[in-house]
Every structure is written in structure tokens, then in C-alpha cells.
Amino acid sequence: MKVSIIGGGAWGTTLAQLLKDNNHEVLIYEINENYVNEINNNHIHPIFKNKLNEMITATSNLEDVINYSNIYMLAVPTKVVRDVLISMNKFINSKSIFINVSKGIEPNTLKRVSEIVVDEINQNNLEGFVCLTGPSHAEEVIERQITLLVSASENEELALMVQNMFANQTYMRIYTSNDLIGSEVGGAVKNAIAVISGATTGLGLGENARAAVITRGILEVVKVVELMGGRRETAFGLTGIGDLIVTASSENSRNFQGGKKIGEGMTQEEIYAHSTQTIEGFRTIYALNNLSEKHNIELPMINDAHEILEGKLTVKAALEKLLKRELKSEDF
Numbered sequence: 001m002k003v004s005i006i007g008g009g010a011w012g013t014t015l016a017q018l019l020k021d022n023n024h025e026v027l028i029y030e031i032n033e034n035y036v037n038e039i040n041n042n043h044i045h046p047i048f049k050n051k052l053n054e055m056i057t058a059t060s061n062l063e064d065v066i067n068y069s070n071i072y073m074l075a076v077p078t079k080v081v082r083d084v085l086i087s088m089n090k091f092i093n094s095k096s097i098f099i100n101v102s103k104g105i106e107p108n109t110l111k112r113v114s115e116i117v118v119d120e121i122n123q124n125n126l127e128g129f130v131c132l133t134g135p136s137h138a139e140e141v142i143e144r145q146i147t148l149l150v151s152a153s154e155n156e157e158l159a160l161m162v163q164n165m166f167a168n169q170t171y172m173r174i175y176t177s178n179d180l181i182g183s184e185v186g187g188a189v190k191n192a193i194a195v196i197s198g199a200t201t202g203l204g205l206g207e208n209a210r211a212a213v214i215t216r217g218i219l220e221v222v223k224v225v226e227l228m229g230g231r232r233e234t235a236f237g238l239t240g241i242g243d244l245i246v247t248a249s250s251e252n253s254r255n256f257q258g259g260k261k262i263g264e265g266m267t268q269e270e271i272y273a274h275s276t277q278t279i280e281g282f283r284t285i286y287a288l289n290n291l292s293e294k295h296n297i298e299l300p301m302i303n304d305a306h307e308i309l310e311g312k313l314t315v316k317a318a319l320e321k322l323l324k325r326e327l328k329s330e331d332f
């Protein structure tokens with residue numbers, strides 16, 4: 001099959017290589033000319049050390065990528081997804097399938113990526129949507145290390161199609177799920193919890209604090225999944241707790257790293273001044289704080305993380321505040 005990949009950063013390029021390994025054809029759309037040149041001329045990506053498959057090519061011409069196939073894999077930061085879809089819609093003129101691998105919720109609308117696709121793509125050209133998500137560091141998948149993901153869709157046939165396209169018998173196993181909402185939401189919320197986990201490390205705390213953040217964090221993931229219409233059990237699978245573990249316990253995670261710098265006393269602005277790479281967790285914290293205010297539901301760690309990002313609370317003060325909360329039972 002032919003796949004148009006929208007976004008040639010760490011994850012888009014890694015999945016391009018997986019698709020090539022599985023004998024599919026790919027063309028990457030990327031706005032960073034340096035990435036395009038390195039992929040086309042030297043078969044490398046500046047983010048990674050290893051050589052890429054020489055058949056992987058990239059372009060900064062959106063129309064060419066749209067005309068290349070009718071399967072579009074979205075791998076851009078969620079903050080640009082709506083604008084990118086608006087641009088794509090101008091060139092799409094036949095039934096198309098969208099596979100999203102980006103993880104986030106739009107702060108002002110509280111919409112998931114599948115809902116943004118419905119907003120922006122002409123309905124006559126929209127065949128269906130699949131979210132491919134789960135515990136995955138690009139740095140490991142690019143080295144073909146064993147990884148398990150979930151292909152989630154309300155359309156079973158499409159979930160199966162994506163499962164078969166991405167799975168192989170050497171390093172990638174894919175499960176299907178019909179809980180699109182739960183899968184999309186779990187993948188987004190875990191980034192917010194990973195920022196908090198990183199912040200405790202940045203403050204100098206150890207693994208006890210990290211385990212506490214991850215465990216109490218999954219309760220906030222469950223709350224949001226249920227609030228947004230997903231199934232509770234989904235939060236306890238690969239797309240919820242699985243992705244939370246890999247992101248919130250690893251120095252490889254950009255969200256963990258971003259949180260760590262916050263814990264060390266840096267601001268968001270200072271962090272972005274040093275790196276252009278996507279830290280979805282910051283934006284997701286704003287989205288979830290808006291959600292919690294809209295529904296008048298407490299998300300204790302996420303609400304405090306929002307105050308920290310706004311400069312209204314330090315990480316140390318937030319932890320002291322959590323410790324002073326009324327004592328209660330853990331019985332669920």
C-alpha cells in the first residue's frame with residue numbers, strides 16, 4: 001500500500017521506516033527543509049544516529065504528498081493539526097483514510113484529533129479514521145526494538161487494515177480496539193502526567209515520588225477517559241497505563257524531560273528557546289485544566305501542574321499542597 005506521511009519528525013520518520021520494513025510505499029511531507037534534504041540525500045534524520053531505508057523520500061510540497069496516496073498518516077504536533085488539515089482539504093478530491101499518531105487535545109475546543117478531522121475534511125472525502133497509539137519511544141522503534149501498539153477505530157475494517165499494515169513478526173505487534181475515544185484520550189492525558197513525573201525528578205525527588213505520581217496519575221487518566229466518553233478498561237491497557245509507564249518513567253521521554261526542567265526551575269518559554277521538538281504534555285495540561293473547570297471536576301495533579309506552568313505555584317509548593325490534602329482511604 002502507499003501511505004502519505006504528514007510530518008517527518010521523530011515519530012513520522014520512524015513509522016515511515018516501519019512501513020518500508022513491511023513492504024509499503026511512503027512519501028513524507030515535512031516543512032523543515034534540512035530534514036527533507038537529509039532524508040533524501042543522506043538517508044539519515046538529524047534526530048537519529050542510524051541510517052534510514054534508502055527508499056524513504058520526503059518533500060515540502062503538500063500537493064504532491066496528497067496526490068501520492070489516499071491514506072494520510074498525521075504525525076505533526078497537535079497544535080498545528082487543524083491548520084495542516086485545512087491546507088490538506090484544499091487538495092483532497094477522493095475518499096481518504098486518516099491514521100493519526102499525534103497525541104493531544106485541543107485546549108480551546110477540547111476536541112480530539114478525530115473530531116478535528118471531521119471538522120476540517122470535506123465529509124464526501126472522508127472514508128474513516130484510525131488512531132494508532134500505545135507505549136512507544138521513536139528512539140527504540142527506529143532501532144527495531146519490540147513494541148506493542150493499538151489500532152483504534154469505530155470502523156472495525158479500518159482498524160484491522162491498519163493492524164495488518166503496521167504489524168510484523170519481528171518487532172511490532174498491533175492490537176485492535178473499538179474504543180476510539182478511550183484510546184485517543186489515554187494517549188493525550190499520559191503526557192500531562194509525564195510532565196508532572198519529570199518535575200518531581202527535577203526537584204530532586206526519587207522513585208517513590210515517581211511511582212506515586214504514576215499510580216495517582218492513572219486515576220486522573222481514568223477520570224478524563226470516562227468524562228470524555230471512553231471506556232474505563234481502556235485506560236488500563238496499552239493506550240492508557242502502558243503509555244503512561246513508558247512516558248512517565250523514562251528520561252527518553254520529551255514530556256518527562258520538559259517536566260524535569262520545570263522542576264529544576266525553568267519556565268516553558270526558556271525550555272522552548274532551547275528546543276523546537278514537540279512537548280505535547282504542556283499544551284495538554286492547559287486542555288485538561290479547561291476540561292476540569294468546564295465540568296467542575298477536580299484533577300488534583302493536573303490542576304496544580306497548570307498553576308505551575310502559569311508561574312502561580314512552584315513545584316515544591318504544589319507538592320506541599322498535595323501532602324496537606326485531607327487524609328483519605330485508597331479503597332477504590
Ligand SMILES: NC(=O)c1ccc[n+]([C@@H]2O[C@H](COP(=O)([O-])OP(=O)(O)OC[C@H]3O[C@@H](n4cnc5c(N)ncnc54)[C@H](O)[C@@H]3O)[C@@H](O)[C@H]2O)c1
Binds near residue numbers: 006030
Ligand atoms: N517521538 C515519539 O516517540 C512519539 C511516539 C508516539 C507519538 N508521538 C506523537 O507524535 C507527534 C509528533 O511527535 P514527534 O516526536 O514526531 O515530534 P517532532 O517535533 O520530532 O516532529 C514533528 C514534525 O512536524 C513538523 N511540523 C511542524 N509543523 C508542521 C506543519 N505546519 N506542517 C508540516 N509539518 C510540520 C516539524 O517540522 C517536525 O519535523 C506528537 O503528537 C507526539 O506526541 C511521538
